[in-house]
Amino acid sequence: MQGTGQMIETLWATSVLGEHPDSPLDEVRTALTGEPWLLTTQAITSTSGERWADGVHDEHELIFSDSGVLTVEADGRLWVTPMGLGIWIPAGMTHHVTAEPGTLFYVTYFARDRVSVPWSGTTGIGLTTLLRELLLTNKSAMLDDAVRLRIQQLIVDLLAPVRSASLDVHLPTDPVLRAVAEEILRNPADSGTSADWGSRLGVSGRTINRRFERETGSSLTQWRITVRMRRALISIAAGRSVVSVARDLGYTNASTFIQLFRQTTGHTPAAYFRSFGAAGLEGDAGTR
Known part of the structure; x- marks a missing residue:
């Protein structure tokens, strides 16, 4: 520990x-x-x-x-x-x-x-x-x-499993890819592309993306979007506004963030929490 x-x-x-x-x-x-x-x-x-x-x-x-x-x-x-x-x-x-x-x-x-x-x-x-x-x-x-x-x-x-996507992410086991994943988890707002990561690691961006998708089932870009939406859930549940959460995650336009959230979970942020009867969620999260 x-x-x-x-x-x-x-x-x-x-x-x-x-x-x-x-x-x-x-x-x-x-x-x-x-x-x-x-x-x-x-x-x-x-x-x-x-x-x-x-x-x-x-x-x-x-x-x-x-x-x-x-x-x-x-x-x-x-x-x-x-x-x-x-x-x-x-x-x-x-x-x-x-x-x-x-x-x-x-x-x-x-x-x-x-x-x-x-x-x-x-x-x-x-x-x-x-x-x-x-x-x-x-x-x-x-x-x-x-x-x-x-x-x-x-x-x-x-007890019942949630029907909505619960935004778990699969972690790569390859040490190099795991280092990339952990850096994104630390800073989800980082907008580095697979080509950027490939340049840092001395391989092509296509190789990074192909290996990442093989290990996680998602492209690097989609995996990062899921990580961002997971982080957003925590912040919205804590009472922060969708606009401020979107900004912190690198989105200048809140509507872009909401669209990506809907694509990832099938719901807007407010509807996501309602979909599994989340306790204690009122206010901002319930109005967006």
Whole structure:
């Protein structure tokens, strides 16, 4: 794990962790959710920026954020979690989690021997207002055991993959292409073409584009557009206007940005969040 500033809140049914000095996200662990419970939730606040590498867990996980920027890498793909979107990681899946300073996020662990879902692999889950409130009620309220079990079963029943594109990006494995991808992830507004990158790396732009498409399924240009739209989701969910977000990402015309967003996701920014019932998204994002 990189970084030293974090606060871990021990929540309902996680007393086995105690006041653990380090986040358990790094470790291979035995199950945290004891019988007869289906799930348990922990809250983590990153105060100075954190990276948890090579996490592998005996239980399924649902990771979602309340504020800040959270990135999850799993199954060869990179995900971001704007408010309203959770990332489901199946038990046994190696993953990396990065949280920027000030990020508050939750990790809900599901007992894999008592919880089954009709999908496999890492996927985006829509955090509707109802689902989010049930998760937080389960972790904080004093409840009769029978009531808590019914709430937990309802939570499981409400889990559903998002129907809209969740803007995950496939990462290249070639070290040279991975360096290009990581630079774009650091600075999505960079407008370098495949020819520019080829010149830097001593190969033709056509070679860069052909290899990038072979490894990721997208041209370098389309991959960068997807990265930009992912970054835009985080900013819009945080309450920033579409105009300012578009400008930060290198678009002088907001209508061009909205058109590309629609081409990438099938929706305008406001309709995208509505399409999976995102919780807590009002104001600017809802008017564009």
